[in-house]
Amino acid sequence: MKQNLALTIIEIIVFISIIAAWIIPLLPKLEPEPNTGSLILSAPGAVWLIPVAAKQNS
Amino acid sequence: MAPSRPYQPLLLRLLHGLNSIFVIGAIITGFWTYDTYDGRWGRLPLPQFKEIESIHGTFGLYALLLLPIFALYAFRRGQRRLIQPDTLAKLTQVGKPIWWYTLHRITNTVMLLALTFAVFSGKMMSEKWLPQGEFDHTWYYLHLIAWAVMILCISVHLLMSARVGGVSLLLSILDLKFRPQDSPALWSGHIRNWLSQRFKGTPK
Numbered sequence: 190m191k192q193n194l195a196l197t198i199i200e201i202i203v204f205i206s207i208i209a210a211w212i213i214p215l216l217p218k219l220e221p222e223p224n225t226g227s228l229i230l231s232a233p234g235a236v237w238l239i240p241v242a243a244k245q246n247s
Numbered sequence: 248m249a250p251s252r253p254y255q256p257l258l259l260r261l262l263h264g265l266n267s268i269f270v271i272g273a274i275i276t277g278f279w280t281y282d283t284y285d286g287r288w289g290r291l292p293l294p295q296f297k298e299i300e301s302i303h304g305t306f307g308l309y310a311l312l313l314l315p316i317f318a319l320y321a322f323r324r325g326q327r328r329l330i331q332p333d334t335l336a337k338l339t340q341v342g343k344p345i346w347w348y349t350l351h352r353i354t355n356t357v358m359l360l361a362l363t364f365a366v367f368s369g370k371m372m373s374e375k376w377l378p379q380g381e382f383d384h385t386w387y388y389l390h391l392i393a394w395a396v397m398i399l400c401i402s403v404h405l406l407m408s409a410r411v412g413g414v415s416l417l418l419s420i421l422d423l424k425f426r427p428q429d430s431p432a433l434w435s436g437h438i439r440n441w442l443s444q445r446f447k448g449t450p451k
Contacts, residue, residue, distance in 0.1 A: 200322045
């Protein structure tokens, strides 16, 4: 059977998207905190204030 | 002599049937969610039902869970229903049966991509955006586009199936009977054979 290159590429796109759909929402995100301007590193189930040292210095 | 009826493999009918339920459920509840929270491009007089977003998410999640199994089937055993290496050449034979059949295969392939786009864009959304009135998120707009693309793809998929195989092809996907060689009792053997071919090189 002839190699179906286009279909192979589509298959890769589909499976990478499925895997990414599960992984991307789990990745930590950096978001600005409205009142302090600090960046918050947030991930499902965990939130950290990053620039604690910067805040203490100011 | 009675005309022969198209036969669809039982596994395809099961996966296709479940997928159809989840996708159509997601499309209906997706519109209801838009109608409840957004409605910028028109509304229907549907009841305001805040929980519809969670129900839509459940349909979407089931579609996402089933998609890898369905895709695995489609790209392996169902490969001849998707685009072929000679698809472009066949497209030049406008109006001939093979031209219609090629369009049908392209539609089936695009359906898989559209479904992937829909579940992916939905998974990138937060369930908090719409209740908080946050409509200006890129992923929300992409998910709305995916909803419209799915409607278009399903319509073309049905029209192409009707054009290629008529009502008998449309009904064959809903048939409950199966051939003895297609029995679920033989599936574990088929999977073992497939795995042995895949990982050991030669079948036993």
